[in-house]
Amino acid sequence: MNKILFRGLILVLSIFAVYQGLKEVPWTKWFGIDEKYIEIEQEVGDALWHLIESSETISTDTQNIKVVDSIVNQIVIRNKLQNIRFFPHVIDNLQVNAFALPGGHLVVHTALIEKVETQEQLAGVIAHELSHITERHISKKLLKEFGVAILTGATGGGEGARKVLTFISSRAYDRTLESEADMQAIEFLYNAQINPLGLAQFMEIMSESDLPNELDWISTHPSSEERAQNIKNRVDELPIKVYKDLNI
Numbered sequence: 001m002n003k004i005l006f007r008g009l010i011l012v013l014s015i016f017a018v019y020q021g022l023k024e025v026p027w028t029k030w031f032g033i034d035e036k037y038i039e040i041e042q043e044v045g046d047a048l049w050h051l052i053e054s055s056e057t058i059s060t061d062t063q064n065i066k067v068v069d070s071i072v073n074q075i076v077i078r079n080k081l082q083n084i085r086f087f088p089h090v091i092d093n094l095q096v097n098a099f100a101l102p103g104g105h106l107v108v109h110t111a112l113i114e115k116v117e118t119q120e121q122l123a124g125v126i127a128h129e130l131s132h133i134t135e136r137h138i139s140k141k142l143l144k145e146f147g148v149a150i151l152t153g154a155t156g157g158g159e160g161a162r163k164v165l166t167f168i169s170s171r172a173y174d175r176t177l178e179s180e181a182d183m184q185a186i187e188f189l190y191n192a193q194i195n196p197l198g199l200a201q202f203m204e205i206m207s208e209s210d211l212p213n214e215l216d217w218i219s220t221h222p223s224s225e226e227r228a229q230n231i232k233n234r235v236d237e238l239p240i241k242v243y244k245d246l247n248i
Contacts, residue, residue, distance in 0.1 A: 041103050041136075041139045049105045051165055056091045064113050067119060068090050068113070075126070075189070075191075078192040092109075094109075095111055101138065104133055106133065112125065121198040124201075127192075128199060137177045141177070183234060193242070194243060194244060200228040200229075203225075206224065
């Protein structure tokens with residue numbers, strides 16, 4: 001009887017091992033699904049940006065554009081992210097906000113640039129949004145909410161694109177994704193020699209703000225103070241580094 005149980009246990013463990021092995025096989029890449037969906041992501045992102053471009057005022061403030069571009073470039077280069085598409089945009093908008101679109105588009109409102117007290121705080125927000133792009137949080141969320149069919153339809157613009165854009169701008173991320181983006185942003189900033197505490201500082205500023213429609217990924221979560229503390233705790237764990245004094 002013991003021998004039978006032993007053989008049964010070996011069989012179960014063998015099946016589990018095979019299953020785990022099959023999970024590691026990149027099926028989507030083998031069948032080209034990954035590449036096809038990335039292409040759809042880029043087309044959706046481009047369509048959404050064109051929709052924003054046609055309804056918003058693109059900033060012509062060369063200093064603001066220079067600051068945003070410089071921060072993005074420093075993060076991208078020092079984290080070796082040159083193989084990922086990033087398109088930073090600055091638009092004139094009175095809402096303190098920044099958000100990412102599928103396909104690498106990053107939109108920063110001028111009100112956010114005016115709200116920050118230091119460029120390190122702005123870098124923290126930008127790094128957070130870049131993390132949503134590199135981790136493909138936007139695309140995963142959209143795929144779960146709408147499915148490939150609707151996303152494919154959104155590439156043509158029109159009502160489908162407007163529906164997707166409304167979803168993106170309406171507190172789309174849950175706490176887990178925001179935490180992941182916070183932690184990844186710390187790594188991006190640390191590698192770029194930009195003080196990661198700027199992100200925590202800006203969260204604390206916004207948590208004390210009495211404006212009702214501030215940055216979505218902060219206003220959505222009452223625990224912004226807790227997140228700021230988590231960022232500080234993580235920074236304390238990192239090896240000591242001399243950070244650059246951003247003065248762009």
